[in-house]
Amino acid sequence: MQFQTEVNQLLQLMIHSLYSNKEIFLRELISNASDALDKLNFLSVSDDAYKNLKFEPKIEIKLDKDAKTLSISDNGIGMNEKDMIENLGTIAKSGTKSFLENLSGDIKKDSQLIGQFGVGFYSAFMVADKIEVLSKKALDEKAYLWSSDASGYEIKEDKKEEQGTVVILHLKDEEFLNSYRIESIVEKYSNHIQFPIFMEKEEYIAPEGDEKEGKNELKISQINKANALWRMQKSSLKAEDYERFYEQNFHDSNKPLLHIHTKSEGKLEYNSLFFIPSKAPFDLFRVDYQSGLKLYVKRVFISDDDKELLPTYLRFVRGIIDVEDLPLNVSREILQENQILKAVKESSVKKILSELEKLKEKDKDKYLEFFKLFGKVLKEGLYGFGENKDKLLKLMLYKTTKAENLRSLEEYKNDIQKEQKEIFYITGNNENLLKTSPLLEEYKQKDVEVLLLADEIDSLIMPMLNEFEGLKFTAINQVENKNELSDEEKQNFAPLLAQFKELLKDEVEDVRLTSRLSDSPSCIVYDKNKPDFAMQQLLKQMGQEQEVKPILELNPKHSIFTKLKENQSFTPDIATLVLNMAKLSEGMGIDNPAQFNQILGKIITKALA
Template sequence: MAKHTFNAEVTKLLHLMIHSLYSNKEIFLRELISNAADALDKLHLLTLTDEKYKGFGFEPKITITIDVIEKRLIISDNGIGMDEVELVENLGTIAKSGTKSFLENLSGDIKKDAQLIGQFGVGFYSAFMVADKVEVVSKKAGDDKTWIWRSSAEDEFEIDEAVRESQGTDVILYIKKDNEEFLNEYRIKEIVKKYSDHIPYKIFLKIGDKEEQINRASALWKLSKNEIKEEEYKEFYKTISHDNNDPLYWIHTKAEGTLEYTTLFYIPSVRPIDLFRADYEPGVKLYVKNVFIMDDKELLPVYLRFIRGIIDSEDLPLNVSREMLQHNTILAKIKKSSVKKILTELKKLKNHDREKYIKFWELFGKVLKEGLVSDFENRETLLELMLFKTSKSDEYIDFETYIKNMKENQKSIYYLIGEKELKDSPLLDRFKKEEMEVILFNDEIDSFVIPSITEYKEKKLKSVSSTEVDEDFENTKIDDEKYKDLIEAIKKPLKEKVKDIRITSRLVDNPACLVFDKDDPEFQTYIMLKQMGHFDAKEPKAVLEINPEHEVFTKMVLKNDYSLANEVAEVIYNEARVLEGMEIEDAAKFAKSLNTILSKALEK
């Protein structure tokens, strides 16, 4: 017998399970049945594709045994099984992607934390919500030895040799006294009916000599829509996603013709915790003729990584490998059609259930935007799906609504990218005066995505922080000669910091603003590059545009007094930076300039 210590993450999980106040303890059975089904999936595929396993007399099934005398509940399968090393790796450590995120998201609120369990493939440990001791007896297919893993959920677990006639796994739960409801025949039937009715393998309930099948064992996605109740769709989602929340929406499609396949896609109602991780877990499983093949990131594009569900093809070979996925024409066609179907359904949702679509957008809009720079084939549809707020509206609108609201003389669609408080930007001065609406983009990804969209429905998109918008306005005639001395005085202390200093008529209430030449990257693009790890990216030099009619400048020009020009230049430049979400370049110098101006003002 060998003793092992749980790693720190498992210890933390076990503590969570043992002390969980989670009211929905019954989900432990869903998790263990799901694990058993995964083990059957793996062996089922091998018996069809691997010569080594084709001789197995394999009739996949899951058996739940109630042992009232010993107060035990046993979940058995005749799947792939585990050897000694796998028992240690799978039940003593958490090596699964996203563990760090899982631990970071533990809040201390046990009810909330317990709901995260299944999302990271650690549902096995939910057994300790109802059991004070758990044993796992397992024999790997093709091996001679059987092993037993046992733990009372303290710091240690032990592994020893055991006896089991055939391959597979028994998970033996010694039920706690206050959880003996889970030794009741009708309670177990109720839970299996609720969560696992459509596991595509037979589930039997055994009590003494009596054994009966207690689930339909039919793949839910293969049934026609009118055979499936809404509650069944929801519970099946929970089984495949390990999410205890109802899905927000689902899309069930059966294609017949040149290609035969079925898809059942779900949109979650909460964000998967690894949504923004490069090592996110794929949420879509590939089946061929009802046989599970794999879950893989290649099944849908990255920008649809929030989707959970099933693709089941009648035309793919059973031995399709991960390497073949990228080059298989059948799968490529299924993927292409699936993407179009998902986007079309989202468009319907947007048009017919705005409240639900807004919830979807707030959850996954940021991810969907990634498709604008990666999926050019569907770009028009993706643009139609976009929602945003504007300088005039705190409610979400789309491009169609924006165009309907455009002023009669408005030539372009205007937008501003930046931090959250964009409505205070001096760049909006002229647009407010002209009563023109400006789209406000403040997601981190916007600075990377939005500049790549040059037009929508033949209307050009223009950034109001670019000099390009000047082309759209009839600028008020400004006597440059009149402000020649002012420009020179302001330019001198800022010559190394800005690309140029110009007089502008775009400002009304503010003294100055920073803009970028239309061929230069904007500041937010620079920030995005830095966040992506391009640490050699250089901050672009902006053009400082000044409002000659602001009293700061009119007084200087009127008096022909530029003695405070250095200090004024420093203050207005940094003020413009702050208003565009940039940092003050030299806080000490800025403070000194501000204090000098204040001191002079107080002398009067």
């Protein structure tokens, strides 16, 4: 018989090594065998005709180095002649036309399409120049042998005692005749399918009695675990089971901080098992970080490098997502567009954030440990217009002017004064400088708590946050100028202020008086519509340099200025000093250190005279 035209096109592509990832043929054939066992399992409990059929579901792999063959057999539903023609001779129902249309010429990308369009069986022609399929359908008397060298195929009657299917591959080379190679592929892709996979392999037998040396013997052994912990009932599992699974599958000897085990049924069917590590991954802040999630479809491993399964601000999460209603293989494009996976992602994010909130409420110390590890990463989720901002804000912890320990926004809100309608914060790159900033003076006097935000990302995300539970976020270095001075004080200070403005016109946007300071002579602030110094530094790192002149505010009640009015010969030097003092207090650099040192030396000499 001749193959359908599209099948011929497909086989030619595979035979001529379009695909580099040849090992996936075994995953596809084992998945087909698992499906056949599933079907017979279902019929044995749902159809009276099959209820007396006794069988122990299993898959067997046999290697024959002399004959250069690899066989995969199952005792599942099996096929008759009609099934063979429909399933192996044509691909009318499998979407091969779509498969061919989706080919891009990118070897790695195209190899991921196998299975997505139901062409998994044909991937075996990547490694075999001839394939034989011996099958007997359950309850039938006859068995049939399908064989093909990819030019066409034939079907004839044959003999087989038990129902099921044997796929015999006549291999092109010896790469897949190595039992260790086959076992590693099974472990990678098919370790957790629910049926046992057996293979004859060499095992070391320890010496017995008077024997001096052990020996290697061929023994049939199960080479897969045949269970998936994430699909087991939570009530049947202990903390040690999760910890052992985490260590074995994610190669981390440290116990996880938290595990989140979910089974979703109904319209959206999937199982997930997530872990929060107790140590930060080494590549946490690298653009090319390795995803910690593994995607399975019906227990069959698909990928461990899909960053689309969770948002980047949850990239520290390790775990498994096992979806029911997806094709066996999912390309990166499908990951981004598939509605089922989008829904799974949304549901998973909500579940993880919800469990983190529970941890924060029930075990503050453990949550604190988590936040110190991953708080900076979690903050990334506040950037932009994501739908989980409110949930993320509840998870945030901050250093403040009122406590040594990190505090939540709920704690801040619970302690505010009755008339307060804002959450005040200050951003910068150095926590110690923030604690001593002159801008805090009036807030300390009024006993108003201020958030101290020293993470680089804070400067980027805080302007994008409007409020938290009715309280508006307000940067204290961008608040309106508080000038509660009398008209007389302003008038008396006007000449000196005019001199400062002229002397510093190239370095600052404006010089003005303020009543926000008590101990410091000056401070730096910014127009609320322009980036402050911390934000400018961040933009510079991102290649978007934007230099904005600061506004210098002066404390007219400070002794420096009251004495300066009596001796104005030092005005140029004092103007430079108080500007640089304000800059230093905010962690900014000085444009001309030599000039600063010279002026400082002159002032000190004068003071000691």
